[in-house]
Amino acid sequence: MKESQHNTTDFGYKTVDREAKASMVADVFHSVAAKYDIMNDLMSFGIHRLWKRQAIACAGVRKGHRVLDLAGGTGDLTAKFSQLVGDTGQVILGDINDSMLKVGRDKLRDLGLVSNIEYVQMNAEALPFPDNSVDVITIAFGLRNVTDKDAALRSMYRILKPGGRLLVLEFSKTDNEALSKLYDFYSFNILPNMGKLVANDSESYRYLAESIRMHPDQETLKGMMEDAGFEQATYQNMTGGIVALHRGFKY
Amino acid sequence: MLTTLACAAIENALNLLLNKEPSLKQALEQVKHQTLAVEIRDWHTTYALIFTGKQFMLFNNYQEQAKCKISAHLETLPKLKDPSVMTQLIRLDKLDLEGDLHLAQAYSGAFAKLDIDWAEHLSAYIGDGPAQFIAEKSQQTITSLSKNTTTFADTFTQLMQNELKVAIHPLELQQFKQHTRAIKQHAAQLEQRIEQLLNR
Numbered sequence: 001m002k003e004s005q006h007n008t009t010d011f012g013y014k015t016v017d018r019e020a021k022a023s024m025v026a027d028v029f030h031s032v033a034a035k036y037d038i039m040n041d042l043m044s045f046g047i048h049r050l051w052k053r054q055a056i057a058c059a060g061v062r063k064g065h066r067v068l069d070l071a072g073g074t075g076d077l078t079a080k081f082s083q084l085v086g087d088t089g090q091v092i093l094g095d096i097n098d099s100m101l102k103v104g105r106d107k108l109r110d111l112g113l114v115s116n117i118e119y120v121q122m123n124a125e126a127l128p129f130p131d132n133s134v135d136v137i138t139i140a141f142g143l144r145n146v147t148d149k150d151a152a153l154r155s156m157y158r159i160l161k162p163g164g165r166l167l168v169l170e171f172s173k174t175d176n177e178a179l180s181k182l183y184d185f186y187s188f189n190i191l192p193n194m195g196k197l198v199a200n201d202s203e204s205y206r207y208l209a210e211s212i213r214m215h216p217d218q219e220t221l222k223g224m225m226e227d228a229g230f231e232q233a234t235y236q237n238m239t240g241g242i243v244a245l246h247r248g249f250k251y
Numbered sequence: 252m253l254t255t256l257a258c259a260a261i262e263n264a265l266n267l268l269l270n271k272e273p274s275l276k277q278a279l280e281q282v283k284h285q286t287l288a289v290e291i292r293d294w295h296t297t298y299a300l301i302f303t304g305k306q307f308m309l310f311n312n313y314q315e316q317a318k319c320k321i322s323a324h325l326e327t328l329p330k331l332k333d334p335s336v337m338t339q340l341i342r343l344d345k346l347d348l349e350g351d352l353h354l355a356q357a358y359s360g361a362f363a364k365l366d367i368d369w370a371e372h373l374s375a376y377i378g379d380g381p382a383q384f385i386a387e388k389s390q391q392t393i394t395s396l397s398k399n400t401t402t403f404a405d406t407f408t409q410l411m412q413n414e415l416k417v418a419i420h421p422l423e424l425q426q427f428k429q430h431t432r433a434i435k436q437h438a439a440q441l442e443q444r445i446e447q448l449l450n451r
Contacts (some may be wrong), residue, residue, distance in 0.1 A: 050255045057299070057310035063284040083303040086284050239252060 009147055010214045011207070021147045022123070026097050028204045035199040036074050036103060042194060043205075048141075049076075051243050054236075055140060055169045056080050058247055064088040065135040070124055070156070071095055071142020075104035075117075081138075082113045092134075094122045095142075124152040129159040140169040144215035153228035160250040166230060168221065171212040172237070172244035179240045187212070218244045254311050258298065262309040268365075269307060271372050278361035280304070282354050288317035290347075293325045300358070319354035322347035331355070332363045 009018045016024060040048050056077060061067055063086040069078045072093040081091045093108075095101045098121050105119050122128055124139070124146050137156050146152045156166050174180050187209035195205030216224065218235050221244075225233040230248025237244050269275050283304040290297040297320075299313035323331070323346045330336055331346075334356045340346035348355060370379075370386035377385075419427075 047252070050252055050259065053255055053259060053310070054312075056308075057313060060315040062286075080308065083305060084284075084301065084308065086303070 011211075014210075018147055022096065025145045028207055036100065037076075037107075039195065039199055039205075042198060043191060047239060051169060051238055051245070052076050052140060054238060055138060055167050055245055056084075058236075058245060059136050059138060059167055060165065061085060061136050066133065067091045068127075068129070068134045068137045068159070069093050070122075070127075070137055070139040071145070072138075072140075073100045073104060073142070075108045077138055077140055078104070078117060079108055079111060079113055081136075082108070082117050085116060087116060090116050090118065092118045092120055094120045094124075094127075096121065096123050125155055126151075127155045127159050131158055132161045134159050135161055135164050136167070137164070138167045138169070140167075141171065143168055143170050143221075144211050149216070150224060150228065153224055153230070157229045157250055162251055163249070165247060165249045166225070168225070168246040170221070170244060170246070171215060172221075172241055173217040174241035176240050179242075183242060218246075221246055254296070258309050258311040262307055265307040265309065268367075272365060272367060275361055275365065276304075278364060279357065282357045285319075285351075285354050286313075286315070286317040287354055287358055288313055288320040289328075290320065290322040291325055291328075292322060317350065319348070319350035319352070321355055322349075331359050334359045334363070 007018055008015050009021050010016075011021050011024050044051075059067075059081070061081050061084045063084070065085045066089060067081045067085060069075070069081060069091060072078050072095055075093050078091050078093045085091060093101065093104055095104070101119050101121055108114070108117060120128065124142070125148050137160060139156075143149055143152065153166075160166065174183060188206075191209055192202040192206045195208075196202035199205075215221075218237065218241070222233050222235055225246060225248040229250065231251055233246065233248040235244045235246040279302045283302050285301070287300045288297050289300065296311060297313045299308075299310045299315070299317060301308045301310075321331070323340070327340060327345045330340060337346065337348070337352070337355070337359070341348060369389070370382045373385060374382035376382075
């Protein structure tokens, strides 16, 4: 990968210093945190809820499990996992951005979900957990913002228990040419204006569109997961490949 | 995605029902966090229903292990409201059940015991009088529809049975053909005989 060979990496279509990317991504999310949920609904016409439902269904989370919702943002997945794992389980909502964590914590507390959720600010590339300590890891719409994706996948593999699984829900590449053109037009013309109108921030949403284009496609990400050690890595396209759900196991 | 959307809608409806009928929560307390998978044979897909103690979760395309798995056609599912017919349905090969039978019976029993007072729930939005009126009319319509459906089904069955008597069996057709051939042969012989008599 380009990222691991040089001291630079991509930030959308720009090339920036590796050290600078984390703080630049952090700035984006500090800026959008307050309006994150409403923008998600607007931008995806609510379909992001269906993508996340599919991820939860494939996660196989059961009572007593320890689940890490990485880049969990405002806690959509954590809210469901918290109920599935029950009192004997635990869900860790992890995000590198404290603004997002605060929004997530407030939202989940308002929903009355307090007993089995922990909030941890963490970097996906160096997860602060012992080896073989987590049953399920999910990372929804977060991996593309990670500077060193290979290091992050290796770190996830390390902390997963044998038999555990990783689910990566992320924007991907569509094969359908007509859909691709429509999606490009929407991403680069409508999305930034929508961001400007609702969140008063068009640049962050331009970055969102660019970072999606720079993210590895389905097969590349599957290969990266296999390189990190995951077995039975598979993916499932959703909405014509605009989003893909990757799944891998540790045995 | 449409199936997932439908699934989400059903989940919301179930949770609405759960909020309106606390008895359902009590009835399912013993089976919380246990997964009931339901394979609908007509659609070749499996749904999973989990009661977490606070709400229902319903997933489609479920591929994980479940505590109990039911496989049936869509038309069989309403019959599961009566737990006593389960064994009969299994014997008739209309229902496959793997895993803990008690989990299926618990869900079946809990939904069978539901006695929803629709007028009570509706009255919060439109007032007592209209709510009672709508509830009564709806009940009458359902009863009437159910009665009409039964009558239609009976009449249709009767008509089909009458039709069966009119329609001939393939063996009868074969016999008819043999008789026709024999008559044709006799007629030809008779024609020949008459010709011989006339030519004398």
